[in-house]
Amino acid sequence: MNEQFEQITAKEQAAAAKFDNAVHVCVAASCLSSQSDKVLETFQQQLKENGHSASCQVKGVGCLGLCSRGPLVAVSHRDRPESSELYQHVTPDNAPQIVAALVAGETAADLVCATDTPFFQRQTKIVLENSGHIDPERIEEYVAAGGYQGLLTAVTEMTPNDVIDEVMRSGLRGRGGGGYPTGLKWTTVAKADAKQRKYVICNADEGDPGAFMDRSVLESDPHRVLEGMTIAGYAIGADKGYIYVRGEYPLAVARLKKAINQARRLGVLGSGVCGTTFNFQIEIRLGAGAFVCGEETALIASVEGKRGQPRPRPPYPAEYGLWGEPTLINNVETFANVPPIIRNGGDWYAGMGTAKSKGTKVFALAGAINNTGLIEVPMGIPLREIVYEIGGGVPHGRVLKAVQTGGPSGGCIPEAYLETPVDYESLQQLGSIMGSGGLIVMDETSNMVDVARYFMEFCMTESCGKCVPCRVGTVQMYHLLDKIYAGQATTKELALLEKLCKMVRETSLCGLGQTAPNPVNSTLRYFRQEYLDLLLDGERVTAVATTPEAQP
Amino acid sequence: MSNKTKLATVWLDGCSGCHMSFLDIDERLVDLAQLADLLYSPLVDHKTFPDMVDVTLVEGAVSSEEDYEKIQKVRAHTKILVSLGDCAVTANVPGMRNPFKVAALYERAYHENAQLNQQIPVQVIPPLREMSVPVHQVVAVDVFVPGCPPSADTIFFVLTELLNGRKPDLTGRTRFGA
Amino acid sequence: MQNLKQIDPPSDDKRWRIVQATMRRNGHKRSGLIETLHTVQESFGFLDEESLRYVAFSLRTPLSQVYGVSTFYHLFSLKPAGKHSCVVCTGTACYIKGTPQLLQEIQEMYGIKPGETTEDGAFSLLTARCVGSCGLAPVAVFDGEVLGNQTPDRTMETLRRWYDDE
Amino acid sequence: MKRSQIITFKIDGQDIAAREDETILELARQNGIRIPTLCYLESVTPWGGCRLCMVEVKGTTRLFPACMTYPQEGMEVSTVTEQLTTYRKQVLDLLFAERNHVCSVCVSNGACELQGLAYELGMTHVGVPYLNPSLPLDASHPYFGLDHNRCILCTRCVRVCDEIEGAHTWDVMGRGVDARIVADLNQPWGEAISCTSCGKCVQACPTGALFEKGKSVAEMQKRHEFLPYLALMREGRDGDSEQ
Known part of the structure; x- marks a missing residue:
């Protein structure tokens, strides 16, 4: 198998060496929605017309990161690698300008996007290492970039226990939001008794509004996820895996399908993985639009073809999961971290991040921030650095008010706490959560009651309806928030809202209900005055600035 | 002015059944009269609500603008406010119109079902609010006495307790749930 | 349970073959319900009563369960979409x-x-x-x-x- | 998954010896301790939706639904605390406000489980605004009726119909507060081909959502004592077919 990998790699390198220049056009979702596919076509056509198609490689690649400047095009030169350029806002109309410059050995200066900025320099890429470099639809490029090496090592040189030990040593924690230690989860499933078989499920039902990390990984580097899942399957003794993908991600689904077929053909998936006796099949299951299916037990119900309603845990899926069998559920980013961990060792991974949160985290930056897009940073980086340096600060000269993490289950962190390092525990202490990686910046024009109302509306429409506190409680809380925001409520109603928040958090069946009050609680904690200002009988404070109370 | 407890009763959107039940206390009314003066009620002649009363029994839901203003005035001039009967406690029958829009109700009542004079009154009849709601959704309520109507015995018990300075415990006497 | 009698589709519309293929790929099991509904919606634009009935009978799934699943997920539509x-x-x-x-x-x-x-x-x-x-x-x-x-x-x-x- | 190890634990200070495969709710009932619930029904799969049977366990701040939690050796369970009573009343608040429970039947015959619990917990009024949805009444079945206004979505009918009668006429459509009980393809009950008119759902319903037609108020009582018997007999039959 290794020989085969080497052959592929050599062939890829030889093919790349034939070209003097390379043009990489981002064809991930955000750029694609600005017609980057047409840009790609224009490049191919133009270079052909100019007779340069033999010396210049043109290909579509995954996400280049800085989505707000899309469509992005990266141009590199073999003989002078130092002078590669990134072009922004490329359209089919101005593509010829770039081609002309390329042919003339010049730079189309007015389209250049500076890459010596913190946005590009401050990131550490593990999950996104291939993103923007390889063609996501070609397994050869993934292999040439070191792909499937981890799997090969795992199945040929390591025992399943060795693999789990390595993951344990890496300190990797679930990237779906909760932060449960991945190695521990794997151990539990590995030890569990199966009636017939065990399952691996990849949760790609990314539902937080404003989060698109998993989508980008699936679209830019699908093989990485397949490899991670297969390694997991080997480690826990499963021979079947499901990827549960949002139905709203047709491009990700198409690329995954293609990737699965390619992997089977290459022999890194299916029966006899990498020439061993280990078998592993992966099937895609399409979600159909239900946020609650991000919850493990609801996701399992959905894979079984049922209404995506959760059930109380314990028993946890690790013991009683899909069709009552032990099941490992991790999210996309978690699996995407596995191949490099096996390739480079757990200690390498544990060398990054903080004492309790290891490695890197991918965030989707959005909202009132200059550089919206996808970033990957080491755990422990201060929020301020993400917002002001990587993110380039707040546009229009406005003032940052809060950073929202964790989507509808998370909270708002006010400006006063921006020095906080990004790790699971620190964010939790502030009343928010790491979440899956949505990071929304809000400036002074956002009203925090409105923000809380928005997330409550989300939870209300996404509630499955099984348990009373979530089904009816979210509706009541939404109405109260709506009334407060409309300036028609009294202190009595604010008190009722707080009472409901407590009750819904404590008594709801699953994570959706239990965390639904979080946005309200966190905005109340830091921006209570905004609520009071809207009440008919609220205590008004003349000074505009609210000083966040440091609460334990 | 005697130093007896000052009592009032108010009739909002309800059928007056709770007041009837109150009258069903019969001869025990005489006992009550020893303890309290009834200062304002649909049953007595005074037209304006007194300055301050000790106990007010409220029958009916808050349905019209008139109810809405009245109950706030009553609350401001009452020490202990009692929601008497299911309409006051749950909006009950008056609340059954809530799934419909007010315009549709007027249409039904004054056009479709009227034989003569098919027109929506704009004067005399106080305008309906969007929803008919229980009293405690508008003002703070101190004692809840459910029942449709609460029995005379229950009302007598509640009043006796209140007039003797105790908060009535209704366990086993009337039933919530309508 | 393996050799279930095949149910005939509601009409000889060719699109039913795509739906049948999805059901076959999932072994005519109940767990393939969501996948099948996806295919029906893709092929016909929405889920009408006739197709729900056909899917229910083919997958041996109670009618009310099929209806429950179809209305649980946002992406499924029981009414034809606009142009x-x-x-x-x-x-x-x-x-x-x-x-x-x-x-x-x-x-x-x-x-x-x-x-x-x-x-x-x-x-x-x-x-x-x-x-x-x-x-x-x-x-x-x-x-x-x-x-x-x-x-x-x-x-x-x-x-x-x-x-x-x- | 039959586990039969005997363990001991405590409910409200009372020592209980139990098999590990019985839930806290079942064990409490066997020992004469009442834990309120609306969705639990003996002999069908527990649902865990009403959240009324939540109990406290010493050593953790988390609450557990008694109907789906198994005891562990040495566990100390409390079923009545100030906190639990507050939450239970709030659950009832939410249920009463969700649809329309203004009902003249249960007031006079006292047979509604929802009303019974409100009474038991000393509720005097509903603390949250009523939602006032507009919901239909289905009277298309010759013997029975369904009033969605009274339904609390406990799904007892769904489970009884599926697990004991085997018809699966009922299920839940939609989601969240818009969820509703449906017969077959959301048809009038009288037209549902799968319904055998056995009436088990009516007997299982804790409120007046499912009712028998033509009964006087006093006769509108629900009885479901026969369900455990049917479940037991069913088990026997399934056991034979496996051999």
Whole structure:
């Protein structure tokens, strides 16, 4: 198998060496929605017309990161690698300008996007290492970039226990939001008794509004996820895996399908993985639009073809999961971290991040921030650095008010706490959560009651309806928030809202209900005055600035 | 002015059944009269609500603008406010119109079902609010006495307790749930 | 249980073959219900009673369960969609940049809320939780084409064009 | 998954010896301790939706639904605390406000489980605003009726119909607060081909959502004592077919 990998790699390198220049056009979702596919076509056509198609490689690649400047095009030169350029806002109309410059050995200066900025320099890429470099639809490029090496090592040189030990040593924690230690989860499933078989499920039902990390990984580097899942399957003794993908991600689904077929053909998936006796099949299951299916037990119900309603845990899926069998559920980013961990060792991974949160985290930056897009940073980086340096600060000269993490289950962190390092525990202490990686910046024009109302509306429409506190409680809380925001409520109603928040958090069946009050609680904690200002009988404070109370 | 407890009763959107039940206390009314003066009620002649009363029994839901203003005035001039009967406690029958829009109700009542004079009154009849709601959704309520109507015995018990300075415990006497 | 009698599709419409293929791929098991409904919706545009009945019988799944699943998930529609579709993104980034105003304007002009189709069947209004183009917020998708930086005026302009094209 | 190890634990200070495969709710009932619930029904799969049977366990701040939690050796369970009573009343608040429970039947015959619990917990009024939805009444079945206004979505009918009668006429459609009980493809009950008119759902319903037609108020009582018997007999039959 290794020989085969080497052959592929050599062939890829030889093919790349034939070209003097390379043009990489981002064809991930955000750029694609600005017609980057047409840009790609224009490049191919133009270079052909100019007779340069033999010396210049043109290909579509995954996400280049800085989505707000899309469509992005990266141009590199073999003989002078130092002078590669990134072009922004490329359209089919101005593509010829770039081609002309390329042919003339010049730079189309007015389209250049500076890459010596913190946005590009401050990131550490593990999950996104291939993103923007390889063609996501070609397994050869993934292999040439070191792909499937981890799997090969795992199945040929390591025992399943060795693999789990390595993951344990890496300190990797679930990237779906909760932060449960991945190695521990794997151990539990590995030890569990199966009636017939065990399952691996990849949760790609990314539902937080404003989060698109998993989508980008699936679209830019699908093989990485397949490899991670297969390694997991080997480690826990499963021979079947499901990827549960949002139905709203047709491009990700198409690329995954293609990737699965390619992997089977290459022999890194299916029966006899990498020439061993280990078998592993992966099937895609399409979600159909239900946020609650991000919850493990609801996701399992959905894979079984049922209404995506959760059930109380314990028993946890690790013991009683899909069709009552032990099941490992991790999210996309978690699996995407596995191949490099096996390739480079757990200690390498544990060398990054903080004492309790290891490695890197991918965030989707959005909202009132200059550089919206996808970033990957080491755990422990201060929020301020993400917002002001990587993110380039707040546009229009406005003032940052809060950073929202964790989507509808998370909270708002006010400006006063921006020095906080990004790790699971620190964010939790502030009343928010790491979440899956949505990071929304809000400036002074956002009203925090409105923000809380928005997330409550989300939870209300996404509630499955099984348990009373979530089904009816979210509706009541939404109405109260709506009334407060409309300036028609009294202190009595604010008190009722707080009472409901407590009750819904404590008594709801699953994570959706239990965390639904979080946005309200966190905005109340830091921006209570905004609520009071809207009440008919609220205590008004003349000074505009609210000083966040440091609460334990 | 005697130093007896000052009592009032108010009739909002309800059928007056709770007041009837109150009258069903019969001869025990005489006992009550020893303890309290009834200062304002649909049953007595005074037209304006007194300055301050000790106990007010409220029958009916808050349905019209008139109810809405009245109950706030009553609350401001009452020490202990009692929601008497299911309409006051749950909006009950008056609340059954809530799934419909007010315009549709007027249409039904004054056009479709009227034989003569098919027109929506704009004067005399106080305008309906969007929803008919229980009293405690508008003002703070101190004692809840459910029942449709609460029995005379229950009302007598509640009043006796209140007039003797105790908060009535209704366990086993009337039933919530309508 | 292996050799279930095959149920005949409601008509000889060729599209039923695609639906049958999906059911076969999932071994005619109940767990293939969602996959099958996806295929029906892709092939016919929506799920009507006839197709739900056919799927229920073919997969040996109770009718009420099929109905329950079809109405649980947002992506399934039991009514035919409009000729055109307008999907407004309600992700957080789009929301704080003005989605509510877009929806309100559409509702005032055409009298439809998200999930509804105009009376003349011209277009359906839908919402999506983040289409992943947060950099362009607020975003709306018109017949699959993503248009960013929407304002009420720009959105209304695009919708009006659908009517002009008639 | 039959586990039969005997363990001991405590409910409200009372020592209980139990098999590990019985839930806290079942064990409490066997020992004469009442834990309120609306969705639990003996002999069908527990649902865990009403959240009324939540109990406290010493050593953790988390609450557990008694109907789906198994005891562990040495566990100390409390079923009545100030906190639990507050939450239970709030659950009832939410249920009463969700649909329309203004009902003249249960007031006079006292047979409604929802009303009974409100009474038991000393509720005097509903603390949250009423939602006032507009919901239909289905009277298309010759013997029975369904009033969605009274339904609390406990799904007892769904489970009884599926697990004991085997018809699966009922299921839940939609989601969240818009969820509703449906017969077959959301048809009038009288037209549902799968319904055997056995009436088990009516007997299982804790409120007046499912009712028998033509009964006087006093006769509108629900009885479901026969369900455990049917479940037991069913088990026997299934056991034979496996051999």
